[in-house]
Amino acid sequence: MSKVDQRPLVESFTAAQAARLSGLTMDMLNYLCRYEVAVPSGNSQRGRGKRRQYTYTDILLLRVLAQLLKQGVSVIGLRKSLTAYRKRNxxxxxxxxxxxxxxxxxxxxxxxxxxxxxxxxxxxxxxxxxxxxxxxxxxxxxxxxxxxxxxx
Structure with missing residues (x-):
């Protein structure tokens, strides 16, 4: 009888995992987070000493941003759009x-x-x-x- 993998499904990823999965460097991921271009939504607690947790959707956005950055799209322009969107609640x-x-x-x-x-x-x-x-x-x-x- 084969043994079934009973590990829980991963619902959130650490910043290091998110960087690796998205193709971004940790420095770029930190920049995008600091300037709220990409906000991790895997945990509700934010602040100093709290680990950022990224969901699948967060990483998908990061991956899109990584591709756009490779094509020369400005982070500042993307930041303006995404920040304005969040400001509208x-x-x-x-x-x-x-x-x-x-x-x-x-x-x-x-x-x-x-x-x-x-x-x-x-x-x-x-x-x-x-x-x-x-x-x-x-x-x-x-x-x-x-x-x-x-x-x-």
Missing amino acids: AVLPDISSCRYFVTDGYNVFLQDGGRLEDLTSGQRAFTFVLDMEPVREALQKQMRRVRRTGNA
Whole structure:
């Protein structure tokens, strides 16, 4: 009979684990936390001597931020959007369910389905985002067929 792993599921991660999982250095993680770009939500107690605990959603946001930073997006611009959002007493939407994270380097938008929300203002708009790759592939496939058969 095989032994079943009975360890409890990890619901939160330490700062070192969050840095490793997100691809950020500890220095960058500390910076993002200090300036409230990414706020750990794994524990309600904050302050000196309290260990920061990061949830899956926190680490997902950190990973997105790490990718944006690698592409040259300014932390200051992201900070303004995320801080303005929290000042409206809004809770960051569950980034794990959003389809797209959109930024122009200063403003942050989350898109899920046909709604696009500007995190700075809370303004929502209906949008249509079309992934062009399948459209191009279908057209090229159809064009090859037309060339072969001579029919449209």
